[in-house]
Amino acid sequence: MANIAVQRIKREFKEVVKSEEVAECHIQVELVNDSFTELKGQIAGPPDTPYEGATFNLEIKIPETYPFNPPKVKFLTAIWHPNISSVTGAICLDILKDQWAAAMTLRTVLLSLQALLAAAEPDDPQDAVVAKQYKENHPIFLKTARHWANIYAGGTIREDDYDNRVIQLKNMGFDPHKARVALSTHNWNVERAMEHILNY
Amino acid sequence: MPFFINIRLPDKSSLLLEIEKEWTTDKLKEEISTKTKHLDKNSIKIIFCGQEISGEETLKGYDLGENSTLHVIEVKSAGETAKIFGPAAGIQREIAGEGRRVKYFVYCKAVCGSVQPGKLRVRCKLCKDGAITLEREPRGWMDVLRQNVIGITCHTKDCTGNKAEFYFKCGQHSSVDDYDAVVLNLVCTNTTDAVCLTCGDISDPVLKFPCAVQHIMCLECFREYCLSKLNERGFQAHPEYGYTVACPAGCEDSLIQESHHFRIMGNEQYSRYQQFGAEEWVLKERGVLCPAPGCGQGWITNDSGRRLQCSEPQGCGMVFCAECREAYHEGECDLASIQQGAIASINSADLSQTQQDRLQSLDTIHKTTKSCPKCSTPVERSGGCMHMHCIRCKHEWCWLCLIEWNSECQSDHWFGDNPLNNPLNYHIEFID
Numbered sequence: 286m287a288n289i290a291v292q293r294i295k296r297e298f299k300e301v302v303k304s305e306e307v308a309e310c311h312i313q314v315e316l317v318n319d320s321f322t323e324l325k326g327q328i329a330g331p332p333d334t335p336y337e338g339a340t341f342n343l344e345i346k347i348p349e350t351y352p353f354n355p356p357k358v359k360f361l362t363a364i365w366h367p368n369i370s371s372v373t374g375a376i377c378l379d380i381l382k383d384q385w386a387a388a389m390t391l392r393t394v395l396l397s398l399q400a401l402l403a404a405a406e407p408d409d410p411q412d413a414v415v416a417k418q419y420k421e422n423h424p425i426f427l428k429t430a431r432h433w434a435n436i437y438a439g440g441t442i443r444e445d446d447y448d449n450r451v452i453q454l455k456n457m458g459f460d461p462h463k464a465r466v467a468l469s470t471h472n473w474n475v476e477r478a479m480e481h482i483l484n485y
Numbered sequence: 486m487p488f489f490i491n492i493r494l495p496d497k498s499s500l501l502l503e504i505e506k507e508w509t510t511d512k513l514k515e516e517i518s519t520k521t522k523h524l525d526k527n528s529i530k531i532i533f534c535g536q537e538i539s540g541e542e543t544l545k546g547y548d549l550g551e552n553s554t555l556h557v558i559e560v561k562s563a564g565e566t567a568k569i570f571g572p573a574a575g576i577q578r579e580i581a582g583e584g585r586r587v588k589y590f591v592y593c594k595a596v597c598g599s600v601q602p603g604k605l606r607v608r609c610k611l612c613k614d615g616a617i618t619l620e621r622e623p624r625g626w627m628d629v630l631r632q633n634v635i636g637i638t639c640h641t642k643d644c645t646g647n648k649a650e651f652y653f654k655c656g657q658h659s660s661v662d663d664y665d666a667v668v669l670n671l672v673c674t675n676t677t678d679a680v681c682l683t684c685g686d687i688s689d690p691v692l693k694f695p696c697a698v699q700h701i702m703c704l705e706c707f708r709e710y711c712l713s714k715l716n717e718r719g720f721q722a723h724p725e726y727g728y729t730v731a732c733p734a735g736c737e738d739s740l741i742q743e744s745h746h747f748r749i750m751g752n753e754q755y756s757r758y759q760q761f762g763a764e765e766w767v768l769k770e771r772g773v774l775c776p777a778p779g780c781g782q783g784w785i786t787n788d789s790g791r792r793l794q795c796s797e798p799q800g801c802g803m804v805f806c807a808e809c810r811e812a813y814h815e816g817e818c819d820l821a822s823i824q825q826g827a828i829a830s831i832n833s834a835d836l837s838q839t840q841q842d843r844l845q846s847l848d849t850i851h852k853t854t855k856s857c858p859k860c861s862t863p864v865e866r867s868g869g870c871m872h873m874h875c876i877r878c879k880h881e882w883c884w885l886c887l888i889e890w891n892s893e894c895q896s897d898h899w900f901g902d903n904p905l906n907n908p909l910n911y912h913i914e915f916i917d
Contacts, residue, residue, distance in 0.1 A: 289709050292684050350713040352683055353733055375870065387683055387710070387733035388700075411899065 290351040294321040297391040304392055312395040314345070322347050326358070328395055330440065331403040335430035336364075339438035343398070344374075345391070355385035356394060365426075365433040365469060367407040367416040376401075377411035414470050422472055429469045436465070450475055454482075491554040492517060493616060494524070497641070506545045510538050517557060524557065532556040535607040535619040535637070535649065548604060552659030556616035558640040588674055590690055591666035592748040593655035600690070600704060600749060602656040603666055605629070609639040611646030619649055626670050667745040671695065672704070681706050682734060692746070696736030704749055711750050715758055718876040722769060728762030768860070768878055776810040777803040804830065810861045811847070820851045858882050858889070870899050 298314060298321075306312045313327040326343035330336025341364060346357040358381055360374035368377040380389060380397055410416030419426045432447040434440030450473060454464035459482055467478035492500040500520055504513065514526040531538045533547055533555050549555075591603030608615045610632065620636040628634045629651040639646040652665040675689040683706035692707045694700045702710065710733055714720055720728045723740055729747075732739035741747075748755050760781055764774055767783035775782040775795035782800035786793070792813050795803045805811060806826065809818035814826025827843050854863035860878035871884040871894065883894040 289684050289706055292686075296685050350709075350716075353710050353713040354717075384735070386735035388735075413897070413899075 291321050293352050294347055301392045326395055328399045331399055334403050335427050336402050336434045339434035339440035341438055352387045355381045363437040365430040367405045367410045367419045370411045425472050488551045493556045495559045508544050528559055529557050530560055558616050590669050590672035591653045591655055592669055592745055593666050595664045596658055603653040604656050607649050607651050609646040610648040610650040612641050612644040614641045616640040669746050694732040694739050696732045696739035700732050700734050708749050722765045776805055777801050858887050
């Protein structure tokens with residue numbers, strides 16, 4: 286990797302490690318390899334959101350041309366959010382694309398992602414299914430997001446009725462994750478979810 | 486340490502004189518008088534850079550070096566020449582304030598091939614001679630970069646020139662005939678120990694972007710920045726400034742206006758920069774670029790036919806299809822027709838191995854790329870979403886539909902298959 290990229294990442298890494306947010310356990314970053322081309326990030330779900338109490342892991346890949354091009358970031362932890370793909374973890378955030386500027390850093394990226402969890406932009410979605418639910422069935426969206434955060438990201442609030450419906454399908458022999466995706470997609474209607482799984 | 490300087494005499498002949506910095510002006514005049522035999526030391530003035538060298542002080546205070554040129558003018562009586570100003574003083578004040586001495590930086594193309602401290606010089610715009618006195622000193626960069634701003638009195642016999650022409654020399658070596666170095670007005674001494682926007686180091690000299698906050702970048706990072714932009718064809722064509730880039734922090738009104746700054750990329754990359762800039766212009770004018778690798782020819786045409794030729798002798802002679810940009814072929818732009826066209830275009834003297842290689846590479850390109858729907862450039866997709874951005878013609882298109890990117894593509898298959906159709910395609914780690 287180009288010298289500038291390595292030098293920058295080393296500096297930014299220190300910046301995150303020493304930051305106040307780390308002290309308060311809000312963001313974290315660790316190295317994956319010695320070459321600084323890949324890092325693992327972690328952000329805490331912001332308070333007063335369905336993600337409160339949960340922790341999300343991120344894959345951060347540093348391009349050769351960093352910091353002139355943005356880092357490639359995606360969620361490793363499954364999440365239910367209009368701007369994050371529930372399938373691949375891909376993120377829709379302007380600063381990770383054309384609004385990136387060389388003055389931004391790992392710390393600002395992590396804090397921006399945390400802000401994205403607190404304030405979704407459903408009109409510029411990465412996940413069309415989630416975005417539709419967010420706009421049309423907001424209470425269900427909130428419960429679904431909380432349920433996913435509880436199951437995949439250590440969120441503390443359980444959604445018992447959703448758990449029960451997943452178990453219901455699991456007991457019928459379906460993979461629990463597939464069942465959860467189908468249920469979430471169909472606003473937790475068990476029959477339509479089953480139909481969905483059987484048809485694909 | 487004695488060294489040689491050039492003395493230009495009133496009759497425009499030259500005299501090579503060995504001098505020492507410890508000399509006073511009087512001593513210098515005396516030497517000139519002795520050497521020329523006909524000039525009286527009391528009736529001459531000595532001019533360096535539009536500035537009179539006079540008084541009891543030694544030559545140390547002037548930016549004199551090996552091969553510097555001093556001009557001697559004759560005066561009939563004392564005080565005839567009006568007040569003479571030093572051109573450099575105004576700019577130094579503008580940039581440095583009270584602090585360190587500021588240097589100018591130039592790109593020395595002729596000898597060094599790199600950024601070097603430069604020397605500001607001034608001459609008559611008309612006769613190009615340095616025996617002039619300035620009406621006033623320049624107040625800043627604009628006075629120096631825009632010619633014709635400052636009036637002069639030219640002391641060359643019969644010259645009617647009345648405007649100053651500022652120019653720069655490389656400070657690393659003696660003058661090279663007929664060659665002026667290009668000043669890089671954004672490169673300056675890092676007087677405030679500002680950190681580089683990119684790497685965070687403090688270095689000197691630095692490049693200061695023309696944005697309101699004056700972001701600073703070290704020259705090495707600037708080079709890397711330009712290279713990464715160039716490789717992505719990320720420079721933008723500006724009607725006045727040419728092919729250029731803005732501050733990497735995304736500031737408004739921060740385009741670099743003097744394209745010679747891109748010489749910092751080195752000769753080879755600068756040639757690429759020029760080539761890309763020219764191509765960009767041709768494309769903007771709806772022209773055609775020859776698709777042959779390494780040819781680089783471009784032209785504007787009204788020919789609406791499908792058969793185009795890159796005409797010789799400027800071009801390479803390739804005959805190609807206007808739609809797929811492959812060698813000209815009959816029929817649709819499918820692989821078979823394109824391959825046939827390719828075989829036909831290889832002249833019979835070529836070995837069959839060449840043919841084989843060419844067909845194989847066409848085959849690979851065909852299998853691994855899709856053509857931009859607008860400019861037909863073969864595009865390889867290495868990952869990410871389906872929203873393609875052609876770095877050649879800037880067209881935004883959908884990898885799946887091969888049409889202009891639109892909101893339906895975004896909601897239906899932004900990152901590939903619709904998750905509703907294929908929700909079980911997980912690539913991520915789950916903890917349950």
